[in-house]
Amino acid sequence: MSELAPEGRAFTKGLGRGDRSIPQIMLTDAEAGAAEFAGSDSRSYNYFEPKKRRATKYEDVTLDVQPDPERYLTQSWILGWANGDLGYDPKWTKIQSSDWHAFRDPNEEWEKTIYINNSNSVRQVTNAIENAQSENVFQYWNKSWLPIIAKHVSAWAHADYGIGMYVFLPAQRAAPTNMHNNAIAVNCMHKLRTSQDIMLYNMELMDVFGDEFDGEVHKETWLEDPSWQGVRENVERLMNAKDWAETTFASNIVFEPLVGDLLRSQFVARFAPPHGDSLTPSVISVSQAEFTERDLNYTRDMMTEFLEDETHGEENKQLMEGWLEEWVPYSMQAAKGLEPIWSEPEVQPVSFEDSFEQVKNRFEGILSDLGLRVPEGATR
């Protein structure tokens, strides 16, 4: 007890703080190392097996926060679903695993990184737009390119939105561990943020070009333009599917490589520059990088974990090949449906066939990395 502040009175008494008491600071010497006794040096979370020798901060703040009756949850889930499913039910995917808890997000996303990475993405996009504005690059744009951005680049925002809001948001409720669900939650935010990036970019262009840029036509394009109906059908079918691992697989292993890559890195990245526009590719490249460097990565690791499962690997492989049979045709149809937009711009630096060949090769590369067979005739 401090002698200097008896009865918890403040020194500030009479200095405008009246009679109010304040809590006393007491020295307790309760810091690490102040005494030695059993357990006094046990200074790491010890209830899980770290992947490397020492647990990462990501592992510390993520593992076992969603408990599991197969691990320590002895009373099991105390609320269940009307149909008898457990609160978190491993049956919610057809994937089987002998250790759900082995998966680690290779991106090691947790609170701090989520905000740093996404803020960096936001800054990249805003800086690109601000630089373009201050250098007034818009005057060099080929005006015939504007409707293409208004329709086709902007229509993609709907795909990102649908997948973020109605595929990944529900999926992050469903997986049996926090590691799966957090990785999916971060993916969800990437998609939603990108969809908004595109919309806000669209809004910027409305300001810059006024009547020359139709800021609203993207929705009509998405809903009615025949080129886009395959993409929309694919997205809507993903939105309605229920198996969280299947929708993650069908979005990131099938749809994004076949359709997303096609639009972002073959159409936008290659067609914009010959029209004087280097800004749209830099806006879109942020989400392209997020997909290839982050979201595809975690999905590949997650699926590899299932495929290499010592007990269920073979069944999981068959299951995923079944998913390919179901989803590749939708994504093929979506990709091929976009073919007409390759002939809309004034300058056409690459043919649809060549563009498609590129993404198809990459897609097949992803599958062969996973050891999955491309379904017969599916990519023709």
Next chain:
Amino acid sequence: MARKSVSKAHAKIQELSWEPTFVEKDPKYKTDYTFKEGGQKDPMKQVLQSYFPMQEEKDHRVYGAVDAAIRGNMWRQVQPRWMEWQKLFLSIIPFPEISAARAMPLLTEAVPNPEIHNGLAFQMIDEVRHSTIQMNLKREYMRNYIDPAGFDITEKAFSNNYAGTIGRQFGEGFTTGDALTACNIYLQVVAETAFTNTLFVAMPSEAAANGDYLLPTVFLSVQSDESRHMNNGYGTLLMALANDENKDLIERDLIYSIWNQHAVVDAAIGTIIDYGSKDRRKDRDSYAEMWKRWYYDDYYRSYLVPLEKYGLKVPHDVVEDAWRRISDDFYHHHVAQFFATGWPVNYWRIDPMTDEDFEWFENKYPGWYDKFGKWWEHYSSLSEPNGHNPIAFENTGYVYPHRCWSCMVPCLIREDTIMDYVDGQWRTYCHKWCHWQDTVAYREEYKGRPTPAMGKMTGKREWESLYHGWDLADIQHDLGYVRSDGKTLVPQPHVQFEQDKMWTTDHCKGIEFQSPNVLLNEMSDEEREKHMEEYKQGFTINDTL
């Protein structure tokens, strides 16, 4: 991004949603509520382009404070009594936080209003933030506080402990069952709107009074996200109220949520704030005073009651019953006594109460000493291992309680206990509203209407039945609440750090543990009636041991 352009941007992103036509929308999460399309607007008008940098900035402040606390040796001035209860609190709270994230798609699937969906997606990632930022805070405690044992097993202990289970239903209630019941009424309208003030404002001020200025930094940063979440809830509630068919279900869900959260949150937070503090200034608020201000006046009188004009049936009697348990019936004091009785199967230490504490309690809660003083004196005298048993197994006169089947806090206000034969077994409930939760609310119909989306109460709800007939030392090993030397216990009924004052499993060998519910079900009808009659009469603490 400037404020004006944020609202313009927010209007623009509304163009993103559309109505699917290739599939008939089949919601993944269902509700028995019915909605008309559209309706409420998202009042917060946020876009992710302003959100992420804003949150990143908040993070800078939090991590700056973490560094400062470490550099400034904050732990030289924290009260061990307080830090020990953080082993319980911070083991629980990251799960409800992450559960709130997981809960968001319940509403995006069930409520046809894309503008609200946008707000829910922000909330989802906020909650991931809260959960992991709190796990990180706890990690700092583990690394810097004198006794890390209990922090080191945190999520395991949360999973296998009776107190963890009590807290866990707070999170499970958000994620499971009818989408509206869980995510809107239980999470947003009650948990976030009613309880985040006590959790995230009262808790920090108490922490600061106990020398811990790190928890306030983290929790006030968490709290700064809450107004957005409350707004999400309010919009959905108004949409639900717009449809008369929902009125009975809203009433059911308010009764359930208000009562269950009172039972669960007040048990834990009431105990931590009143028994975990060394700050005994007479003008510092007691938990009951905080409850009166934050819950009764701010939430109940100023938020719920005004909703009556929109047709909300506010369950006044339930709020009053909860308030009576706190203000007159010593609810959380009984809970504190129970936690302290159960210390050998906890994973934190509980400091004995001193004369200074007694005086404060008697002043704040007149009549406290008569009910609890003697028992806490016994607790003190039994706190060091001197050849006697842990207090639960000494003859103090205390009767180990039955557990409430619904809230899983024991039936501590003995005269309120209800015993009933439900689903083929004898169950006990701490209060008529908990009895109602199991027998009326969580059923396949409510007031004559089918409720196929309502969740189910599941799991092994009486913790003691897992260990019925076990030796206490074996339970401690099984739970993993034993320190690195293989015998010293993680929990201790004191905050002394000398090895020879610490209890080991050796002190607990040969003590048989029993489940009151198993015993109750084994009794003859006659024995059971008599037993319950005695139980409801309570007990008297012996003057001497």
